[in-house]
Amino acid sequence: MLGQMMHRPLLISSLLTHAERHHGEQEVVSRRVEGDTHRYTYRDMAARARQMADALAARGLGFGDRVATLAWNGYRHMELYYAVSGSGAVLHTINPRLHPDQVAWIANHAEDQILFFDLTFLPIIEQIARQALTVRAFVAMTDRENMPNAPHIPKLLCYEDLIAEGSDAFDWPEFDENTAAALCYTSGTTGNPKGVLYSHRSSILHSYAAALPDAMNCSACDTILPVVPMFHVNAWGLPYVACMVGAKLVFPGPWLDGKSLHELLEAERVTLSAGVPTVWQGLLAHVEATGSRFSSMSRTVIGGSACAPAMIKAFQDRYGVSVLHAWGMTEMSPLGTVCALKPVHKELHDTARLALQAKQGRVVFGIDMKIVDEDGQALPHDGKSSGELMVRGPWITSGYFKGEGGDVLVDGWFPTGDISTIDADGFMQITDRNKDVIKSGGEWIGSIELENIAMSHPDIELAACVAARHPKWDERPLLIVVKKTGAELTEAELLDHFRGKVARWWTPDGVIFVDKIPLGATGKVQKNKLREAFGNHLISHKAG
Numbered sequence: 001m002l003g004q005m006m007h008r009p010l011l012i013s014s015l016l017t018h019a020e021r022h023h024g025e026q027e028v029v030s031r032r033v034e035g036d037t038h039r040y041t042y043r044d045m046a047a048r049a050r051q052m053a054d055a056l057a058a059r060g061l062g063f064g065d066r067v068a069t070l071a072w073n074g075y076r077h078m079e080l081y082y083a084v085s086g087s088g089a090v091l092h093t094i095n096p097r098l099h100p101d102q103v104a105w106i107a108n109h110a111e112d113q114i115l116f117f118d119l120t121f122l123p124i125i126e127q128i129a130r131q132a133l134t135v136r137a138f139v140a141m142t143d144r145e146n147m148p149n150a151p152h153i154p155k156l157l158c159y160e161d162l163i164a165e166g167s168d169a170f171d172w173p174e175f176d177e178n179t180a181a182a183l184c185y186t187s188g189t190t191g192n193p194k195g196v197l198y199s200h201r202s203s204i205l206h207s208y209a210a211a212l213p214d215a216m217n218c219s220a221c222d223t224i225l226p227v228v229p230m231f232h233v234n235a236w237g238l239p240y241v242a243c244m245v246g247a248k249l250v251f252p253g254p255w256l257d258g259k260s261l262h263e264l265l266e267a268e269r270v271t272l273s274a275g276v277p278t279v280w281q282g283l284l285a286h287v288e289a290t291g292s293r294f295s296s297m298s299r300t301v302i303g304g305s306a307c308a309p310a311m312i313k314a315f316q317d318r319y320g321v322s323v324l325h326a327w328g329m330t331e332m333s334p335l336g337t338v339c340a341l342k343p344v345h346k347e348l349h350d351t352a353r354l355a356l357q358a359k360q361g362r363v364v365f366g367i368d369m370k371i372v373d374e375d376g377q378a379l380p381h382d383g384k385s386s387g388e389l390m391v392r393g394p395w396i397t398s399g400y401f402k403g404e405g406g407d408v409l410v411d412g413w414f415p416t417g418d419i420s421t422i423d424a425d426g427f428m429q430i431t432d433r434n435k436d437v438i439k440s441g442g443e444w445i446g447s448i449e450l451e452n453i454a455m456s457h458p459d460i461e462l463a464a465c466v467a468a469r470h471p472k473w474d475e476r477p478l479l480i481v482v483k484k485t486g487a488e489l490t491e492a493e494l495l496d497h498f499r500g501k502v503a504r505w506w507t508p509d510g511v512i513f514v515d516k517i518p519l520g521a522t523g524k525v526q527k528n529k530l531r532e533a534f535g536n537h538l539i540s541h542k543a544g
């Protein structure tokens with residue numbers, strides 16, 4: 001017998017309609033690329049998102065078409081989140097920190113029709129304008145007054161002119177909740193970046209879970225400042241969650257340094273923020289240097305890379321800000337676990353509590369996880385056995401866009417590439433990673449690509465690139481190389497070989513010349529051995 005409840009589709013547009021009706025007066029504050037601060041309300045935002053949807057429809061944007069953004073966190077980006085997805089098209093947020101060739105590759109792979117960009121990223125557009133073959137229009141996210149003079153960019157439009165073409169009488173269409181809503185490419189895999197295609201249903205279910213008290217604990221009484229970029233897994237879902245609960249939203253634009261963030265947190269009375277450890281390090285350094293405090297922020301979500309106990313301690317003990325250590329992936333929308341304590345943990349003494357909070361935490365309802373050994377056998381949740389972490393759930397991808405990478409699931413589970421333990425209370429802790437990528441300041445660097453470049457040097461016989469720990473960036477690439485017999489190559493010469501081939505911040509931080517690189521039985525480089533030997537090299541030798 002089936003239940004008799006209504007089948008109303010879970011659609012992203014309904015989040016904005018809800019925010020407009022029930023929290024219409026709530027503010028959305030944005031620091032703009034133009035240099036000033038913009039403020040308006042959910043009511044204004046909803047009207048402008050409908051206007052933009054209408055304008056895009058009039059220009060022929062169809063159901064399922066991809067619309068790209070290269071943009072900071074701000075109200076115009078937020079309008080596009082709703083205008084594009086709400087119309088049944090797909091919002092494709094591109095990471096502007098990638099090399100322009102990668103941006104062009106991704107735009108072509110996604111077959112983006114329109115590309116919206118913040119003025120900061122004009123140089124990228126200038127480089128890719130002719131390579132991005134499917135883009136019909138490039139839209140500068142600004143007004144007429146601030147439009148760049150860029151005659152060599154074909155089909156350049158102005159955001160405010162475009163939005164003025166539409167009417168806010170536009171009605172959001174209703175369609176199947178499984179329709180694609182957003183697309184985000186991840187470089188956290190081997191080979192080319194791969195697209196993760198979120199649906200309306202998955203995004204709404206993820207928002208419900210993310211807002212829960214033991215997750216990000218969001219309410220209408222909150223003022224939320226997502227430092228995590230809207231081009232990183234939809235800013236961890238906060239643009240949707242904020243509308244769902246009616247929270248005030250504050251966007252930092254491009255100003256992510258400690259001083260700017262602190263000023264904004266204080267000026268707007270922010271209660272909750274979210275970001276990667278590197279950003280929080282800058283913020284903590286600023287408040288420490290200036291003797292400032294946090295007068296409104298009560299908690300901060302830290303994830304994307306492991307949050308060190310020292311950072312948790314500084315926020316909590318010195319500044320009274322609770323840290324919510326969280327783990328997830330682009331492939332998981334991203335939320336998987338949050339380190340929210342249980343009643344039995346409240347009495348823990350400081351050291352034990354910190355050790356627990358350094359774990360990535362327990363699953364939010366909706367996610368199922370297990371750890372397996374090399375044969376795929378499930379391992380016990382004893383806090384000691386470590387194996388590959390596998391996950392499944394309604395906001396986890398079942399494969400990559402256009403089938404790239406083939407079948408990724410193993411018996412219905414998504415292999416995360418993270419190695420972890422799970423303790424008897426369900427707290428997961430990442431201990432290692434078996435994917436060939438390096439995470440620097442929350443951004444991926446492909447080690448294989450760096451190895452290929454090193455190997456293209458005529459003096460190199462074998463090269464391996466590993467993540468070395470770094471006090472500021474968490475991890476940085478370190479090259480371990482074997483020179484050809486008789487070659488005279490220096491570190492500087494080899495690093496110079498990377499110039500122009502990758503984004504500058506991808507260039508390895510150092511080179512170690514060795515006589516031999518350890519190889520396994522199948523001839524594969526044993527990176528774990530290299531990590532063991534050289535993982536601390538940058539901390540002990542170089543880091544400044």
Ligand code: AMP
Pocket residue numbers: 186188233302303304305306307325326327328329330331334360416417418430433439444
């Ligand atoms: P991304 O898809 O860019 O969000 O990266 C996801 C990956 O980042 C995960 O598979 C982990 O390797 C890493 N990661 C995310 N959060 C954490 C965390 N709290 N601690 C350690 N690693 C993390």
